[in-house]
Amino acid sequence: MTRRSTPPRLPAPFSRGGFTVRFAGDTDDQHRAQELRHLCFIDAAGRPAKPGARDADRFDPLCDHVLVEAAGRLVCTFRLMPYANGAEARGGYTAGHYDLRALADHPGPMVELGRFCIAPGGEGADLLRVAWGMVAAYVDSIDAALLFGCSSFAGTDPQPYGAAFDLLAARHLAPVPWRVGRGARPAVAFADSAAPVTDHRQALGQVPPLLRSYLTMGGWVSDHAVIDHEMNTLHVFTGLQISAIPPARARALRAIAAEAGAG
Incomplete structure (x- = not known):
């Protein structure tokens, strides 16, 4: 595919709580992001x-890459692609x-x-908070209606995540009109996971922090997890309709970048 002819105007960098959040400015920045991704996904295998x-x-080359740094050290990265x-x-x-x-x-x-x-x-919660602040600014820059992606569980063995999968199936499946189907990759249906949830706290503890953030804002997931041996993860499709985010939460996220930039 090719990049849209008019990419979004990237939000300005900002600093808050000891973190600096910005978009990659050159090839060296992008390489740093790719090195951290290798460490977290490939080396972890x-x-x-x-x-x-x-x-x-x-x-x-088609994405906008975000870097979160603390005292010059890259501590978080992710990429954003507009459609x-x-x-x-x-x-x-x-x-x-x-x-x-x-x-479609x-x-x-x-x-x-x-x-x-x-x-x-x-x-840490502070790190996630500033990362989401930049996501919010980017989403607003193109007036996006939906944020989506793959939320990863570490490793490719579904056994440790049975309670989490049951929780997702019971409370967080995508609305039927937007429920994505299976692709060609091997997958684990939530119906094939472990016993029903008896301990909500335990189940939520199995859910990765990024996915928990999606869910607290009204996000939803696919009815299966994909086994991705290349990235050493199990991941679920995750969607978040921007209009469904609780208003107070939306205001708080938008204020992170706005207030930091104003300061």
Whole structure:
């Protein structure tokens, strides 16, 4: 696929809570992001890697890459891809794992969020908060109606996540009109997961932080997880209709970048 002829005007960088959030400015920035992705996804699978090894694919040149730094150290990265509509989104990365025909008639522009990863030891609510602040600014820059992507569970064994999958199936499945289908990749149906949830806290504890953030804003998921041996993950399709985000939460997210920039 090709990039839209008029890409979005990128939101300005901002600093907050010891973090600086900005878009990659050159090839060196993008390489740093790809190195962190390799560390988080490929190296985590125990595969031998050469120093400076990078995770890169054909979609990278089409995406806008976000870097979150603390004292000059890259602690988080992800990429964003804008689409004019659901039909256009069928040519992107996520469409290689899921059948997105159900989204063909979804109204309005969309943004695909991918390759989200946090450096070892960098987890925390403050980090996620500033990352989401930049996502909100980007979504607003194209007046997007839907944010979507793949939310990853570490490793390719579904056994440790049975309770989480049951929780997703019981409370967070996509609305039927927007429920994506299976692609060509091997998948695990939530109906085939472990016993029903008896401990909500335990189940929620199995859900990765990024996906928990989606869910607290009204996000929804596919009815299956894809087994991705290349990236050493199990992932679920995740969608978030911007209009469904609770107003107070939306205001708080938009204020992160706005207030930091004003300061």
